[in-house]
Amino acid sequence: xxxHADAPLPAGARAQAVYRALRGAIIEQALxxxxxxxxxxxxxxxxxSRTLVREALTRLAIEGLVEIVPNRGATVALPTLEExxxxxxxxxxxxxxxxxxxxxxxxxxxxxxxxxxxxxxxEARARGGPESIRLAGEFHLLLAQMTxxxxxxxxxxxxxxxxxxxxxxYGRPHSPECAIxxxxxxxxxxxxxxxxRAAALMDAHLQAVAERAVLASAQAAxxxxxxxxxxxSEGLAPAPGRKPRP
Amino acid sequence: xxxHADAPLPAGARAQAVYRALRGAIIEQALxxxxxxxxxxxxxxxxxSRTLVREALTRLAIEGLVEIVPNRGATVALPTLEExxxxxxxxxxxxxxxxxxxxxxxxxxxxxxxxxxxxxxxEARARGGPESIRLAGEFHLLLAQMTxxxxxxxxxxxxxxxxxxxxxxYGRPHSPECAIxxxxxxxxxxxxxxxxRAAALMDAHLQAVAERAVLASAQAAxxxxxxxxxxxSEGLAPAPGRKPRP
DNA sequence: TGGGATTTGTTCGTATGTATT
DNA sequence: GAATACATACGAACAAATCCC
Numbered sequence: 001x002x003x004h005a006d007a008p009l010p011a012g013a014r015a016q017a018v019y020r021a022l023r024g025a026i027i028e029q030a031l032x033x034x035x036x037x038x039x040x041x042x043x044x045x046x047x048x049s050r051t052l053v054r055e056a057l058t059r060l061a062i063e064g065l066v067e068i069v070p071n072r073g074a075t076v077a078l079p080t081l082e083e084x085x086x087x088x089x090x091x092x093x094x095x096x097x098x099x100x101x102x103x104x105x106x107x108x109x110x111x112x113x114x115x116x117x118x119x120x121x122x123e124a125r126a127r128g129g130p131e132s133i134r135l136a137g138e139f140h141l142l143l144a145q146m147t148x149x150x151x152x153x154x155x156x157x158x159x160x161x162x163x164x165x166x167x168x169x170y171g172r173p174h175s176p177e178c179a180i181x182x183x184x185x186x187x188x189x190x191x192x193x194x195x196x197r198a199a200a201l202m203d204a205h206l207q208a209v210a211e212r213a214v215l216a217s218a219q220a221a222x223x224x225x226x227x228x229x230x231x232x233s234e235g236l237a238p239a240p241g242r243k244p245r246p
Numbered sequence: 247x248x249x250h251a252d253a254p255l256p257a258g259a260r261a262q263a264v265y266r267a268l269r270g271a272i273i274e275q276a277l278x279x280x281x282x283x284x285x286x287x288x289x290x291x292x293x294x295s296r297t298l299v300r301e302a303l304t305r306l307a308i309e310g311l312v313e314i315v316p317n318r319g320a321t322v323a324l325p326t327l328e329e330x331x332x333x334x335x336x337x338x339x340x341x342x343x344x345x346x347x348x349x350x351x352x353x354x355x356x357x358x359x360x361x362x363x364x365x366x367x368x369e370a371r372a373r374g375g376p377e378s379i380r381l382a383g384e385f386h387l388l389l390a391q392m393t394x395x396x397x398x399x400x401x402x403x404x405x406x407x408x409x410x411x412x413x414x415x416y417g418r419p420h421s422p423e424c425a426i427x428x429x430x431x432x433x434x435x436x437x438x439x440x441x442x443r444a445a446a447l448m449d450a451h452l453q454a455v456a457e458r459a460v461l462a463s464a465q466a467a468x469x470x471x472x473x474x475x476x477x478x479s480e481g482l483a484p485a486p487g488r489k490p491r492p
Numbered sequence: 493t494g495g496g497a498t499t500t501g502t503t504c505g506t507a508t509g510t511a512t513t
Numbered sequence: 514g515a516a517t518a519c520a521t522a523c524g525a526a527c528a529a530a531t532c533c534c
Contacts, residue, residue: 011509011522012316038499049524050500051297055304062308064397070258071500071530086395090343093398097339149332151310151408152339155401162397257501257530284520295503296521317509317521498532508522513515 009235018046019056021230026065026076027137027161028130030230033169037066037074045227046236064162077165084166088210091159094152095140095206096199099186101147104193110146111191117142118183125180137164139183163209179208264292265302272311272322273407274380279415283312283320310408323411330412334456337405340398341386341452342445345432347393350439356392357437363388364429371426383410385429409455417459428454 009017022042025031037057039050046053057074060066064087067077079087106114117139124132137160144156182205189198255263268288271277283303285296292299303320306312313323325333352360363385370378383406390402428451435444 086397093343151332151336
């Protein structure tokens with residue numbers, strides 16, 4: 001839920017807000033792989049000093065969404081094919097565990113929530129908007145939340161976003177990460193208490209996603225413009241009276 | 247490999263050095279769970295400013311080894327029993343994946359390295375030194391490195407260190423995390439190209455480690471120690487005179 | 493190759509918030 | 514409960530490295 005920009009965020013929350021804003025921008029491909037992320041430009045855009053930007057960038061670098069080279073600054077990560085393989089390999093392991101934890105344990109409310117989410121994905125996909133990428137990833141995150149295992153949730157969140165970045169590099173531009181019918185089938189298996197089938201479906205699903213990755217290229221754009229919607233949604237104000245570079 | 251203190255570290259490497267030093271101290275239980283970690287004192291100790299200490303503490307907080315409360319600073323994390331369960335659950339999932347990736351794929355050199363490491367563990371264990379904890383964890387990390395999957399390696403490193411912290415809270419003081427014979431059996435199964443058996447052994451091994459911890463904490467008698475993590479996780483202080491909640 | 497402009501690395505001061513007496 | 518002491522949150526400024534012409 002978005003905050004108003006003039007209500008100051010509590011201590012320690014602004015760095016987190018910058019982190020979330022950047023993260024969202026990367027996952028939705030507003031900031032494309034390889035884009036330079038200069039500390040002061042971002043700080044101006046969000047109305048914070050470089051200190052907080054650095055903290056956000058450091059966190060993103062640990063997550064693998066950003067690459068930091070000493071004395072040369074940060075860029076949106078440009079994963080190699082090997083890193084892509086690694087990410088999907090780990091993801092399969094984690095999501096298989098998730099299937100085993102969830103099979104036969106979902107409440108009717110949880111199942112309803114998942115069906116609602118699948119419907120949302122369907123709509124977004126029909127419109128062809130960039131949210132479909134985010135929504136597809138969020139289905140997996142929603143499942144992770146339902147395990148009640150906070151660490152698993154964090155890892156799945158992390159590896160999913162990394163996979164999203166990978167698809168933005170190697171996949172077709174703006175293609176949703178997951179096919180919707182596959183999500184439905186997985187949910188059905190989970191409701192059926194069929195852990196093995198759910199795990200097998202998820203495995204095949206992720207395999208398909210990985211293989212869907214083919215080819216693409218990216219182009220840069222002005223960072224102030226690209227970041228605008230993400231700043232607003234996280235309650236960050238741009239610095240007054242500074243324009244996109246002359 | 248230790249460096250000479252008067253050779254200054256390159257840019258960006260000092261924060262990492264502080265991070266590693268603190269991490270090692272926590273894992274080897276030189277800094278015990280719950281210990282306050284003031285920026286000033288640490289910076290003074292390592293000869294760096296608070297900025298770099300903050301960066302190190304932030305990284306440790308993301309990893310779950312340190313807890314940071316806004317405006318109140320950092321302490322060595324005091325994992326709850328639920329977090330303990332989560333950590334071991336995720337760890338089982340990751341290490342099972344690791345067994346599948348490694349079974350039948352280890353070179354003779356790698357097997358020899360692993361045997362050497364097991365021998366080291368054996369010695370340390372016999373001496374009863376605190377390194378045995380670190381070494382036991384490093385066996386798992388060594389296996390992870392051999393998968394060639396850098397992300398899996400990072401996750402296993404992270405979850406292993408978190409488990410080490412958990413054992414320092416709930417386990418017997420200075421007890422090694424892993425029984426050596428279990429490591430040997432796992433290695434044998436991997437050499438034998440028996441992925442299922444390796445996975446099952448690893449599962450049982452981690453299960454045993456987890457249960458050893460809970461059992462030990464139940465026998466540990468002192469009720470103050472036993473309750474401390476629960477009190478802390480619920481916002482209660484052991485000392486008198488603190489309000490429940492604003 | 494060189495030098496100025498730009499960006500990052502780090503320190504440290506100040507304001508703010510928390511514990512203590 | 515107020516005053517005090519202390520630790521943290523954040524930013525400005527300086528130093529060093531890199532980039533670019």
